[in-house]
Amino acid sequence: DGGITQSPKYLFRKEGQNVTLSCEQNLNHDAMYWYRQDPGQGLRLIYYSQIVNDFQKGDIAEGYSVSREKKESFPLTVTSAQKNPTAFYLCASSIDLRGWSYGYTFGSGTRLTVV
Amino acid sequence: KNEVEQSPQNLTAQEGEFITINCSYSVGISALHWLQQHPGGGIVSLFMLSSGKKKHGRLIATINIQEKHSSLHITASHPRDSAVYICAVRSYTDKLIFGTGTRLQVFP
Numbered sequence: 001d002g003g004i005t006q007s008p009k010y011l012f013r014k015e016g017q018n019v020t021l022s023c024e025q026n027l028n029h030d031a032m033y034w035y036r037q038d039p040g041q042g043l044r045l046i047y048y049s050q051i052v053n054d055f056q057k058g059d060i061a062e063g064y065s066v067s068r069e070k071k072e073s074f075p076l077t078v079t080s081a082q083k084n085p086t087a088f089y090l091c092a093s094s095i096d097l098r099g100w101s102y103g104y105t106f107g108s109g110t111r112l113t114v115v
Numbered sequence: 116k117n118e119v120e121q122s123p124q125n126l127t128a129q130e131g132e133f134i135t136i137n138c139s140y141s142v143g144i145s146a147l148h149w150l151q152q153h154p155g156g157g158i159v160s161l162f163m164l165s166s167g168k169k170k171h172g173r174l175i176a177t178i179n180i181q182e183k184h185s186s187l188h189i190t191a192s193h194p195r196d197s198a199v200y201i202c203a204v205r206s207y208t209d210k211l212i213f214g215t216g217t218r219l220q221v222f223p
Binding site: 043044104105108109 | 117119156159160163201203211212215216
């Protein structure tokens with residue numbers, strides 16, 4: 001079955017460490033997205049990519065970095081510059097940026113905690 | 116004021132009850148999505164609407180573009196419907212804007 005796989009499900013980070021969250025899709029979707037979810041807030045867009053080797057900053061990109069070397073993969077690195085990284089991170093994909101035509105597919109998320 | 120507002124924030128119901136969750140938005144949109152987030156965190160897309168009404172099983176979603184309002188209805192609710200329901204709109208600039216969600220608990 002096609003879908004999005006996020007790993008790990010739970011991740012603990014020490015102060016000053018960079019950590020990388022994995023997102024893989026086998027849906028042949030061009031567009032991929034990273035969102036952050038905090039309690040009481042709607043999902044906020046961190047980065048998005050509409051094609052391999054191209055990505056754009058979202059609303060809260062500071063302290064994060066991404067790469068898109070393969071169509072299937074869109075890893076997110078939470079750097080030490082992100083001051084408040086504890087959150088739930090969701091990866092999503094759509095056929096293209098105008099995903100409203102066909103909808104979005106979401107992963108199961110990664111919960112990152114700073115210890 | 117958020118561009119996408121959902122009500123209520125929390126909702127409890129007895130099994131079998133008819134449930135309505137509301138979503139109001141203040142921007143021009145090309146589509147509206149209803150999403151379901153289970154306790155584990157994964158999100159499932161339920162509906163995508165640009166006009167009218169859609170039905171899938173016990174779920175019905177409606178949208179009134181003129182009033183900038185959408186509703187999600189659940190008929191004959193069941194404990195397995197317990198989840199957070201999220202409304203998201205796609206603006207004319209292709210930006211997806213999310214509501215904060217409605218937490219639904221259905222008790223047997």
